[in-house]
Amino acid sequence: MKKTLLSRLFLVSSAVLLSAYGIIYACAGGDDWDFFGYNSNFTPETFADKSYSPLFLSGGIFYGIGFDTQHNSRFNSNIKSDWATYLKGKVDTTSVNYFLIGDEKPRYYSDEKNAIQNKEEITDLHVFYKTKKENKSSQKWSKKLNLKDDKVKNFVEFLYLAQKIETVSIGEDYWSYDPVVAKTFNDAKMIQSIENVYNTLSDPFLKNRYWFLTMKARFYSNDKQKAIDFFNKTESSVPKNTLYYRALAYVAGINFKQKKYAVSNYLYAQVFDKCPELRVVTAYSFRPKNESDWTKALAMAKKNDEKAALWAIHGYYKDEKQAIEKIYELNPKSEHLNYLATRLVNRLEQSLNNSFQLNGQGENQPPKQQTVAENKTENKAKVDNSAVDLISKISAAGNTEKPYLWDIAIGYLQTLKGDYANADKNYSKAEKTLPKTELAGMQLRLLRFVNNLNKIDKLTDKNEKTILADLNWLYYELPKTYKGQEFRYQNASSWSRSYLSHLYKEKGNLVMAEIFGESRYSYWNDGNAYYDNEKDLLAIKSFLEKSNKSEIEKIGAGIYSLKLKDINNFQAVQATFKNKIPEAIAFMQQTDSVQYYKFLGNPFNGNIKDCHDCEHAAYQKRKYTYMDFLTTIKSMQEKLAQKEDVYTNSLLLGNAFYNISHFGNGRTFYEITIVGYGSSPYSFRNSMKDMITDNSVSKMYYQKAFEAASTKDQKAKCLYLISKCERNDYYNKKYSDVNNYWEIREDKVNFIAWNAFKTLRKDYSDTKYYQDVIAECGYFSTYVNQ
Secondary structure, eight states: OHHHHHGGGTTOOHHHHHOTTOOOOSSOOTTOOOGGGGSOSOOGGGTSOGGGGGGSSOSSSBTTTBSOOOTTTTTHHHHHHHHHHHTTTTSOHHHHHHHHTOOOSOOOGGGGGGOOOHHHHHHHHHHHHHHOOOOHHHHHHHTTSOTTSHHHHHHHHHHHHHHHHHHHHOOOOOOOSSOOOOOOOOOHHHHHHHHHHHHHOOOHHHHHHHHHHHHHHHHTSSOTHHHHHHHHHHGGGSOOSHHHHHHHHHHHHHHHHTTOHHHHHHHHHHHHHHOGGGHHHHHHHOOOSSHHHHHHHHHHOOSHHHHHHHHHHHHHHSOHHHHHHHHHHHOTTOTHHHHHHHHHHHHHHHTOOOSSEEOOSOTTOOOEEOOHHHHHHHHHHHSOHHHHHHHHHHHHHOOSSOHHHHHHHHHHHHHHHTOHHHHHHHHHHHHHHOOSOHHHHHHHHHHHHHHHHHHOSSOOHHHHTTTHHHHHIIIIIHHHHOOOSOOOOHHHHHHHHHHHHHHHHHHTOHHHHHHHHOOOSSSSSOOOGGGGSHHHHHHHHHHHHOSOOOHHHHHHHHHOSOOHHHHHHHHHHHHHHTTOHHHHHHHHTTSGGGGGOBOSSOTTOOOSSOOHHHHHHSOOSSOOBHHHHHHHHHHHHHHHHTTSSHHHHHHHHHHHHHHTSTTSSOGGGTOSTTTOOOSSGGGSOHHHHHHHHOOHHHHHHHHHHHHHOOSHHHHHHHHHHHHHHHHHHHHHHHTTTOSSGGGOOOOOOOOOOOHHHHHHHHHOTTSHHHHHHHHHOHHHHHHHTO
8 A cells, every 4th residue: 555655656756744734846837748638538527526637547646737836826716716806896896906916927037127026015004004103105105095995904914914825825836956955933922913903803704804814824833733723613603615624634734743644634625625726735745654544534524515525535546446446336426537537447447458459470570460359359458347346236227416427427337348339329318418519519529439449340322421420520520620728539430540551451451451541661750662663653643633532532632641642752762772863853743843843962072071060061053952952863874875075074973872871961852751750770660771872873874984083183082082982881880780779799800992092092092182082081091091
């Protein structure tokens, strides 16, 4: 018990243990991404009150918020509303809010000069009441308020005392790794004066607030036992409102500090039950140290609601199913059942395999693909039968606060179990009590769709029609029209695509399998291996081009991320690397705007060092588009065929093909969705890795340039550029069997004397280019100086 309950609470500092209001200073934000929302079909916000939201099943401390950061502002709305009602007709709402809260926006050091002076003005008004002497603040506010009115005076005097306590109760909103040091209020005389005011008051509103202020002052004092003594002496005469339960949370915190853990947990559970605003605080502060603490706390609970509250928090930390069973026996109408039911269903969902594949096939081995039937069999076995039985029993009884929750939950679990007919019945039953809210309606529709799609084991024209409307809704309408964040439809969207893809694959329709499945080589952006097979490529192009698509084909084509222009772009890249330039130009002309993309560096330059960043930054007289590049290559090849300026054209062609390889300055030419992206060749699948690291075409053109060179410097340059190709080829072969960068082993070979290196040193050491190479290429310099 101790280990289970405390495992989620390892970040607590000693200051947090002091009270329900201890603050965790850590990376907290209201928009923290929580993967559960994208791995679930069951939206908890549909069924449980907003106060339970942070307690929904989460991968972090609290769902949606990460950490609780509302310690200073949690009750601002309540406080403003209560005082506005008390002062109605006496003080306008804007002024009430100004005095109570001041500026609710976060302030920064640069804002200090413009900081709102509400606290200073309250002090000035207190002095005015005490001395009867006008001051700057009394003169300002007498123009807006009747400072002689008793309620106005009561308001100001209360705030004067309250802000004294706030000097220790309000924390700073900053981020820190350091533990929070608890502050204490040690002005015993001031605390007693607050209690004295409480004792003399007859107005119920003011008396209630001075009672709470007394509790708060004693809680933050250095004698906290007096807070408990005061509470015990007065609680019977105090209304059981929010202030009462805030004070009770103080008592719980003090008991925890006194190591009375059972009492503390029992009291926290009462606050959890009766004060929704403090549910996240009390759930976090609830911490039995051992099994004995838990059983003692449970024994203290005499009423069913008290026991149910204890089980509600216990279920958050340990076992939702057990907690549901216990609470249902105690009070079937308990609203705590709602959030626990969502946690139970969401937890069951997390065990499911929605990937249609099995991992663990060995290192560097692709996962084993499942059939639809195999995947269903696996998932059926993963759904806890006892949880299904429990939810089924509660659904059948129909005596909970929200019967539709249990009807929908059992329907969903029956879908996972393959009991589609009964799932339909329970969804129809749920519809009768379902609230008329957008979220509830969408939730029911989504789960009905999941059930209907699961019914399909083999696709036919007839059963396709049963899902068309929902596919359009899921893939097109929801992403455009749903503006909220709660509804969990993304998982059903991705799962249904995989489901349909596998059905098409089993049917032998590989095009539609790809359309809905969209092949990925692995998690990273390493392209789409489906297009490595030209027959498959042409088949999908034909599909995308056809005008008479069926309804489901239209849906698939619409959601498929690749369009004809992307495939044409891929074909243009492939044709270029194969030195089929007229084909490449024809394909590039069908890529829409892609043909006008510009290279970052000059693709016809050839340098001693490969430094694409340097070449991108260098001055370029002309910026080449992809189409410019291809047409220029075509022009050079035509001149070469006519034996026109063979050296220059061959050299520039060698540079062009070198630069679009992995080693050159024009990688953007091939970095597209189908090929992949990455700074290392190992980021690409083997077929693409081979393509982008192959310098054979470059070497061929450099060899032609060498043969046509008329000077020794020209020949030296060609030899060096050939040596770069030889170097790249050496490493390609050396690491050909390496699956990733981390498998590379150091063989202590510092350099290799490639053929072109040897010839360059032997025959061209008297050239200027030779000296340039020694100056810029440390590798070659090492070789010649060994």
